[in-house]
Amino acid sequence: MAMDEHLVEEMRDALSKRSGISEKRMFGGICWMLNGNMLCGTGDDRYMFRVGKEAETEALGRPGAAPMDFTGRKMGGFVWVEADAAIEAGLETWIDFAAAFVGALPPK
Secondary structure, three states, X not given: OOOOHHHHHHHHHHHOOOOOEEEEEEOOEEEEEEOOEEEEEEOOXXXXXXXXXXXXXXXXXXXXXEEXXXXXXXXXEEEEEEHHHHHHHOHHHXXXXXXXXXXXXXXX
């Protein structure tokens, strides 16, 4: 993932009141972890959310969402969301959706 500073700041702001969040450089960008498990990240002009394989179809039905393809290989349980669509829906809505899955994982 390439880093878009504006998207990074938007995500930092949306995550600022949550506990258990840490930030890590990954995939050439920034990812945020919830209790040590990957929750979300930023790409060139989009956000990445970890929603889990069981909720992937539901996530892909939302505006702006697409399967995450990294290095030509689909990553199940992860979705890309176009920045405008994610912001229009409210980043917190997408964060809550991802946190429902990631928050249930054992802490690392």
